[in-house]
Amino acid sequence: MxxxxxxxxxxxxxxLSFSEAAKNLYISQPTVSIQVRRLEEELQVKLIEQLGKKVxxxxxxKRLYSYATEIFKLAKEANLMINDISDFNIGQVLLxxxxxxxxxxxPELLGSFKADYPKVExxxxxxxxxxxxxxxxxxEIDFAVIGEGLDLDLDLRSQSITKDELVLIVSPNHPxxxxxxxxxxxxxxxTFILRERGSSSREIFENSIIKNNVKINVAMEFNCxxxxxxxxxxxxxxxxxxxxxxxxEKQQNVIASLKIKDxxxxxxxxxxxxxxxxxxNVIKNCIKYISLGIDIK
Amino acid sequence: MxxxxxxxxxxxxxxLSFSEAAKNLYISQPTVSIQVRRLEEELQVKLIEQLGKKVxxxxxxKRLYSYATEIFKLAKEANLMINDISDFNIGQVLLxxxxxxxxxxxPELLGSFKADYPKVExxxxxxxxxxxxxxxxxxEIDFAVIGEGLDLDLDLRSQSITKDELVLIVSPNHPxxxxxxxxxxxxxxxTFILRERGSSSREIFENSIIKNNVKINVAMEFNCxxxxxxxxxxxxxxxxxxxxxxxxEKQQNVIASLKIKDxxxxxxxxxxxxxxxxxxNVIKNCIKYISLGIDIK
DNA sequence: AATTACTATTGAAAATATCTATAGTTAGAG
DNA sequence: CTCTAACTATAGATATTTTCAATAGTAATT
Numbered sequence: 001m002x003x004x005x006x007x008x009x010x011x012x013x014x015x016l017s018f019s020e021a022a023k024n025l026y027i028s029q030p031t032v033s034i035q036v037r038r039l040e041e042e043l044q045v046k047l048i049e050q051l052g053k054k055v056x057x058x059x060x061x062k063r064l065y066s067y068a069t070e071i072f073k074l075a076k077e078a079n080l081m082i083n084d085i086s087d088f089n090i091g092q093v094l095l096x097x098x099x100x101x102x103x104x105x106x107p108e109l110l111g112s113f114k115a116d117y118p119k120v121e122x123x124x125x126x127x128x129x130x131x132x133x134x135x136x137x138x139x140e141i142d143f144a145v146i147g148e149g150l151d152l153d154l155d156l157r158s159q160s161i162t163k164d165e166l167v168l169i170v171s172p173n174h175p176x177x178x179x180x181x182x183x184x185x186x187x188x189x190x191t192f193i194l195r196e197r198g199s200s201s202r203e204i205f206e207n208s209i210i211k212n213n214v215k216i217n218v219a220m221e222f223n224c225x226x227x228x229x230x231x232x233x234x235x236x237x238x239x240x241x242x243x244x245x246x247x248x249e250k251q252q253n254v255i256a257s258l259k260i261k262d263x264x265x266x267x268x269x270x271x272x273x274x275x276x277x278x279x280x281n282v283i284k285n286c287i288k289y290i291s292l293g294i295d296i297k
Numbered sequence: 298m299x300x301x302x303x304x305x306x307x308x309x310x311x312x313l314s315f316s317e318a319a320k321n322l323y324i325s326q327p328t329v330s331i332q333v334r335r336l337e338e339e340l341q342v343k344l345i346e347q348l349g350k351k352v353x354x355x356x357x358x359k360r361l362y363s364y365a366t367e368i369f370k371l372a373k374e375a376n377l378m379i380n381d382i383s384d385f386n387i388g389q390v391l392l393x394x395x396x397x398x399x400x401x402x403x404p405e406l407l408g409s410f411k412a413d414y415p416k417v418e419x420x421x422x423x424x425x426x427x428x429x430x431x432x433x434x435x436x437e438i439d440f441a442v443i444g445e446g447l448d449l450d451l452d453l454r455s456q457s458i459t460k461d462e463l464v465l466i467v468s469p470n471h472p473x474x475x476x477x478x479x480x481x482x483x484x485x486x487x488t489f490i491l492r493e494r495g496s497s498s499r500e501i502f503e504n505s506i507i508k509n510n511v512k513i514n515v516a517m518e519f520n521c522x523x524x525x526x527x528x529x530x531x532x533x534x535x536x537x538x539x540x541x542x543x544x545x546e547k548q549q550n551v552i553a554s555l556k557i558k559d560x561x562x563x564x565x566x567x568x569x570x571x572x573x574x575x576x577x578n579v580i581k582n583c584i585k586y587i588s589l590g591i592d593i594k
Numbered sequence: 595a596a597t598t599a600c601t602a603t604t605g606a607a608a609a610t611a612t613c614t615a616t617a618g619t620t621a622g623a624g
Numbered sequence: 625c626t627c628t629a630a631c632t633a634t635a636g637a638t639a640t641t642t643t644c645a646a647t648a649g650t651a652a653t654t
Contacts, residue, residue, distance in 0.1 A: 001372045003300030043379045051573045067375035075298045078364035082340045276348045350620045
């Protein structure tokens with residue numbers, strides 16, 4: 001089925017006139033005549049009959065006309081859909097994030113993006129770096145926001161968009177709670193409740209203390225910051241978590257925080273994406289919201 | 298929306314491979330690459346992304362792919378529909394007929410046509426010649442079967458397909474019922490119940506007696522042969538109708554018939570059609586059934 | 595009979611689709 | 625880590641298709 005021919009036929013059927021069809025197709029009348037004939041030859045069936053000067057559709061012509069109507073309606077809708085994409089009236093942003101970024105940094109930023117582009121679908125996957133980078137490699141997400149840590153796959157690119165500091169958190173009932181800073185050696189006497197290995201914060205903290213030849217006592221591993229905070233609150237141990245992850249608990253005085261002297265626990269938060277990825281406009285926009293908004297906080 | 302480009306895109310989306318798409322489109326791979334790029338340029342949106350060697354559809358690509366699927370499905374269905382027309386699995390025959398042909402000749406013939414082509418729609422319009430020829434001129438029917446009578450419009454063509462004889466019918470209780478023939482003069486003493494002027498049988502009969510300088514007494518005009526037969530049966534008068542219109546009544550001895558000596562009441566039954574009409578195959582077939590079958594009777 | 599309106603035909607041009615050959619990449623194998 | 629195989633992009637050339645202007649032919653109308 002030749003669609004150029006079909007379009008000419010469709011217009012002839014619509015106006016029941018070759019010259020009127022030509023006018024509305026912005027092509028010459030002989031072209032229309034030829035195209036309709038070609039279609040008839042291709043399909044081996046008469047589509048149009050002319051009695052005297054009047055133009056009629058044959059039975060086959062009427063039937064084909066219905067199909068053509070449907071087809072060109074769909075094509076028109078497809079064009080409108082593409083326009084909607086350009087206008088951000090539809091679209092989607094698929095992103096991944098590490099725990100800290102996903103829970104404590106992104107929701108608010110994505111919320112303000114969504115407020116400005118309410119028709120755009122946002123799907124956020126939270127997971128550890130390995131999980132998230134695999135999603136990037138499989139092109140299941142467009143980009144990700146994850147903390148410094150594991151070496152990236154060679155196919156991925158990254159750029160730092162903000163920094164995040166890890167601090168020691170303890171129960172307000174803990175002896176250290178009255179201080180604002182501790183030394184590395186103070187850590188040896190504590191019981192730690194940490195994130196699992198493979199999480200950015202665990203890697204950063206552990207590498208840092210190893211560098212200083214200190215050994216610590218890790219009592220429990222939770223893969224969830226909220227669970228860690230509960231445990232610390234109940235004075236079951238201390239932990240090292242992102243500065244941004246316990247604001248509420250500090251306000252309510254259920255958690256106290258301290259800096260650890262001599263340890264560099266500032267880590268980069270990276271925007272990560274596949275090296276070959278070309279971002280759609282809506283994605284670029286979303287990234288703009290994130291990279292601009294993330295520092296204001 | 299260029300459908301050649303869309304088709305290439307559709308195949309790439311289907312196989313997620315340019316070379317595989319090319320293979321299945323029976324064109325070269327560079328052609329596919331170019332066409333997809335042209336579509337992207339036309340729509341101003343990326344449809345396909347390639348990360349490493351893998352091909353993915355973008356969000357816009359996925360959305361367009363759905364439309365393309367629908368469109369090409371419809372095109373395929375349209376092709377099948379055209380094939381169905383060639384195979385007589387669908388189609389229609391629109392025909393008109395005069396009273397005699399429409400009621401007493403065609404139904405049986407159309408029935409046997411329909412038995413052989415059960416999927417073909419048959420629409421028969423019965424009416425007087427003027428009505429039917431107007432339908433032909435308006436291209437609302439493909440052809441018609443009507444009796445000799447009125448002069449045809451210059452745009453119509455006709456060919457005789459059979460002959461039909463008009464005879465005198467009387468009640469079995471009528472004095473003439475014992476005869477098999479009457480003379481023209483016998484008609485003067487009778488009361489006639491005839492079809493309306495404009496009907497072929499009335500024109501033929503009336504012209505014939507005028508030629509012989511006879512005057513008859515027309516008591517009633519019915520535009521329906523069945524009504525005329527009832528009235529004749531009840532001995533309310535006599536009539537002149539087609540030989541083929543009272544077979545049952547003759548068998549059941551409620552009507553008797555006689556030839557009228559010296560009157561030529563044999564008329565032609567014509568197949569009539571617009572001079573520019575090109576018959577579809579199914580119509581040709583139907584006409585064949587009618588013109589062959591009508592003589593066997 | 596002349597005019598107008600519409601469609602078909604013709605021959606030429608422009609645009610498009612398509613090809614082959616080949617270059618450039620990537621992924622996987624050795 | 626290099627080599628090979630598989631895939632896509634590019635370039636240049638050709639074939640096909642679309643398109644046009646000019647005009648002929650045909651019907652309907654004045």
